[in-house]
Amino acid sequence: MGKGHRQGRLGEEIRRIISDLLLRELKDPRLKSGMVSVSAVEVTSDGSYATVYITVLGLDLKHEDSKKIQEDTLAALGSAKGLIKREIGRQVKLRHIPELIFKMDTSLEYGRHIEEIIQGLDK
Numbered sequence: 001m002g003k004g005h006r007q008g009r010l011g012e013e014i015r016r017i018i019s020d021l022l023l024r025e026l027k028d029p030r031l032k033s034g035m036v037s038v039s040a041v042e043v044t045s046d047g048s049y050a051t052v053y054i055t056v057l058g059l060d061l062k063h064e065d066s067k068k069i070q071e072d073t074l075a076a077l078g079s080a081k082g083l084i085k086r087e088i089g090r091q092v093k094l095r096h097i098p099e100l101i102f103k104m105d106t107s108l109e110y111g112r113h114i115e116e117i118i119q120g121l122d123k
Contacts, residue, residue: 011041013092014050018084025083030076039105043098050098052077053105070104077102 019038022031035057042051056066056073077084081100089097 007043007045007047010047010092010094010098011043011050014043014052014088014098015041017088017091018052021080021084021087025087026076026080028076028080030072036073039107047094047096047098049101051101051103053103055105055108074102074104 015038018041022036022038037055037057038052039055040053042053043049054073054077056070081102084100085097088094
């Protein structure tokens with residue numbers, strides 16, 4: 001017990017820093033297509049990797065362009081990875097800054113799908 005507290009605190013700190021950067025610093029035009037939010041950050045037990053889950057809000061998920069917007073968002077964050085890591089290193093005192101892995105968070109889409117199934121059962 002108590003083994004995962006450090007990873008949880010570090011993940012929340014990384015989430016806060018990246019969210020702040022998305023609001024204030026990152027000016028990539030690929031990030032302007034929808035509201036980009038960091039939903040969660042999972043840090044490995046040794047602290048070498050941090051998986052950052054990204055949600056793009058305000059998209060019509062049935063639209064073909066939504067996949068392109070999601071890919072562009074991941075590409076923009078991938079190109080800004082150096083800036084993000086530098087800011088994490090500046091704000092959090094760590095010996096080694098975790099390598100960032102950006103992934104799309106599909107939990108909202110999954111939740112909508114389950115809701116549609118449940119609504120279909122009511123009929």
